[in-house]
Amino acid sequence: MAVGSSGFSFRINTVTHPVGDKTGRFMIMPLLAAGGLAGYFESFGFISPTWGSIIAAFIHVNLLLLLVFAPSALGFIWLERKVSGRIQDRLGPTRVGGRFGWLQGIADGAKLIQKEDLIPAAADAMLFRMAPYIACIAAFGAFMVLPFSNDWVAVSLDVGLFMLFAILSLEVLGIILAGYSSGSKWSLYGGMREAAQMVSYEIPLSICGLVPIISAGTLNLSEVGQLQSGWFFNWFLFHDPFTFVAFFVYFTVATAGCKRAPFDLAEAESELVGGFHTEYSGMRWSFFFMAEYGAMFLVSGVAAILFLGAWNTGIGPVDELLGSLGWLGQLVGMFIFILKASFLVFVQIWVRWTFPRIRIDQVMTTCLKYLIPMSCTLFLGAVFWPLVLAMMTAGENQRTHLWGEPLGERVSVQADQWGSDR
Amino acid sequence: MGVRPMTGGVILFYVFAAITCLGAIGVVLSQNVVRMAFWLIVSLGSSAGLFFMLHADFVGALQLMVYVGGTLVLLIFGVMLTTTGQYMKIQSSPGEGVLAGAVGFLVFSMLFASVIQVDWSNTTTKIGITVPMDDTTETYNATGMGNTARPLGLSLLGLRPDKDLGKDAGSSLSTGYLLPFEIASIHLLVVLIGASYLARAKRRAGSVD
Numbered sequence: 001m002a003v004g005s006s007g008f009s010f011r012i013n014t015v016t017h018p019v020g021d022k023t024g025r026f027m028i029m030p031l032l033a034a035g036g037l038a039g040y041f042e043s044f045g046f047i048s049p050t051w052g053s054i055i056a057a058f059i060h061v062n063l064l065l066l067l068v069f070a071p072s073a074l075g076f077i078w079l080e081r082k083v084s085g086r087i088q089d090r091l092g093p094t095r096v097g098g099r100f101g102w103l104q105g106i107a108d109g110a111k112l113i114q115k116e117d118l119i120p121a122a123a124d125a126m127l128f129r130m131a132p133y134i135a136c137i138a139a140f141g142a143f144m145v146l147p148f149s150n151d152w153v154a155v156s157l158d159v160g161l162f163m164l165f166a167i168l169s170l171e172v173l174g175i176i177l178a179g180y181s182s183g184s185k186w187s188l189y190g191g192m193r194e195a196a197q198m199v200s201y202e203i204p205l206s207i208c209g210l211v212p213i214i215s216a217g218t219l220n221l222s223e224v225g226q227l228q229s230g231w232f233f234n235w236f237l238f239h240d241p242f243t244f245v246a247f248f249v250y251f252t253v254a255t256a257g258c259k260r261a262p263f264d265l266a267e268a269e270s271e272l273v274g275g276f277h278t279e280y281s282g283m284r285w286s287f288f289f290m291a292e293y294g295a296m297f298l299v300s301g302v303a304a305i306l307f308l309g310a311w312n313t314g315i316g317p318v319d320e321l322l323g324s325l326g327w328l329g330q331l332v333g334m335f336i337f338i339l340k341a342s343f344l345v346f347v348q349i350w351v352r353w354t355f356p357r358i359r360i361d362q363v364m365t366t367c368l369k370y371l372i373p374m375s376c377t378l379f380l381g382a383v384f385w386p387l388v389l390a391m392m393t394a395g396e397n398q399r400t401h402l403w404g405e406p407l408g409e410r411v412s413v414q415a416d417q418w419g420s421d422r
Numbered sequence: 423m424g425v426r427p428m429t430g431g432v433i434l435f436y437v438f439a440a441i442t443c444l445g446a447i448g449v450v451l452s453q454n455v456v457r458m459a460f461w462l463i464v465s466l467g468s469s470a471g472l473f474f475m476l477h478a479d480f481v482g483a484l485q486l487m488v489y490v491g492g493t494l495v496l497l498i499f500g501v502m503l504t505t506t507g508q509y510m511k512i513q514s515s516p517g518e519g520v521l522a523g524a525v526g527f528l529v530f531s532m533l534f535a536s537v538i539q540v541d542w543s544n545t546t547t548k549i550g551i552t553v554p555m556d557d558t559t560e561t562y563n564a565t566g567m568g569n570t571a572r573p574l575g576l577s578l579l580g581l582r583p584d585k586d587l588g589k590d591a592g593s594s595l596s597t598g599y600l601l602p603f604e605i606a607s608i609h610l611l612v613v614l615i616g617a618s619y620l621a622r623a624k625r626r627a628g629s630v631d
Binding site: 124126130157159162163166167169170172173176177195199 | 454456457460463467479480483484486487490491494495570571572
């Protein structure tokens with residue numbers, strides 16, 4: 001599968017389904033079955049492996065821009081306006097901007113591009129220019145390991161979730177650099193608040209992410225999604241009581257992690273003018289918001305993969321049918337995944353326009369005194385759950401068998417894909 | 423030592439190596455603490471890129487999580503919040519420059535001497551990647567492409583999928599890294615408890631009662 005001797009490759013991983021017909025998929029979809037786009041370009045003969053990889057990387061990046069940037073920057077901002085208009089009875093978003101207000105986003109984009117790119121005299125110009133890019137690249141770089149459908153992932157890693165959190169945690173670097181380099185006290189306050197908030201909220205975020213991982217036995221997000229195929233009670237949300245609670249704790253923490261209201265103290269406009277982005281204007285300002293919406297979609301997608309059955313419909317026979325359709329089924333799976341993630345983004349927007357902003361000390365108290373102990377308890381509970389279950393339910397001979405097994409259940413991809421006899 | 427063909431991997435290696443070195447030089451040359459931290463993060467981040475190119479995904483992710491994130495925390499809570507203005511700019515005297523340059527030169531000469539003494543000609547041909555795990559299991563990764571997490575995790579539990587222990591059964595080789603892992607964990611726990619004790623003791627001494 002490695003592309004030439006180049007040592008690096010960008011590919012959409014292809015693993016053959018037991019259900020799907022391997023040769024058939026090669027015939028129908030040579031682009032996706034040739035071991036990734038890089039392999040496809042190499043098959044022409046006149047393109048070297050290096051250039052094949054570069055062209056493939058370019059196409060992948062553009063696909064991500066089309067599938068992730070466009071819906072997040074345009075779609076979610078449109079959604080945010082409409083939802084806020086409905087909830088808070090704001091007349092503007094429900095009336096203006098073409099049919100259903102679709103022109104408003106384009107008008108915003110045109111306005112932001114035309115605005116002057118201001119840099120304050122007191123600012124550290126290099127860091128000030130760099131900060132929005134860091135935030136944006138970190139938020140969108142993490143999509144690299146996020147699978148969009150069965151096998152459809154840019155880089156499939158065995159440390160997928162860990163890698164995702166590692167890249168996402170770099171977003172806060174951009175925020176803090178923006179706060180510091182603006183040379184403004186409002187910005188510095190915003191940056192400091194963001195730093196304190198993120199350093200504390202990353203702990204329960206990681207621990208809650210690990211709770212379904214204990215049941216899955218793998219950090220590879222593709223495999224976590226695969227394990228939840230079949231009926232919806234196979235979803236990790238319904239796996240045990242601890243994962244059920246962990247979903248809600250994770251979602252709360254993830255909302256705070258994206259600095260969304262009611263946890264948006266870094267930009268609290270009632271106290272700090274604009275927080276870390278007070279001094280920014282035009283496109284650099286909008287990069288922070290693209291990063292925010294990208295991160296919202298990312299954490300919602302992770303929630304969908306870890307708890308809500310990823311790209312599976314939750315109805316066993318339908319999943320089986322989609323699996324037999326090959327790449328078409330994968331396409332449908334991608335839309336199901338995006339739908340689930342977008343629903344969670346909608347909930348985040350709903351929460352933002354419903355709850356009042358809480359104070360910074362309340363934000364820290366919520367995390368350090370409640371969310372961290374809760375997530376640690378859930379983690380321990382999820383560890384002990386299989387043992388307790390084995391003692392309560394299994395017969396004498398089976399009990400010894402279960403005690404001897406590793407805690408996480410590893411189901412091979414080939415055997416029992418649709419959970420028919422789980 | 424023949425000249426390597428300029429494949430994508432080699433080009434990327436040069437890019438990451440150059441960014442790592444430039445970041446390190448930036449740390450030395452800049453005088454603002456925050457810029458130093460920024461260059462340090464650039465340097466550490468691109469060395470994480472070098473780890474990814476070696477297919478050491480776990481180590482690379484760890485580098486991003488621990489060093490880049492850790493530097494950030496160090497920067498904010500260690501430097502920006504505790505100093506009062508005068509340390510934001512660090513201006514070193516010429517004597518310090520000479521001393522630091524001498525130390526840096528000594529370390530560099532030691533590294534350089536040890537690097538050129540190794541015969542690298544054996545490593546110019548790539549070694550085929552063998553998958554230590556059961557190769558009948560279908561995984562999502564191309565074989566051997568960075569899926570080091572499971573062998574590493576098993577090694578920490580005392581299982582070594584990369585070694586044929588049946589062959590080395592008589593030797594005194596440790597079967598895994600369970601004991602070093604536990605020692606490191608206890609060490610970190612001691613440090614944590616010590617740190618919280620020190621922080622508390624200071625507050626108690628300053629309080630009224």
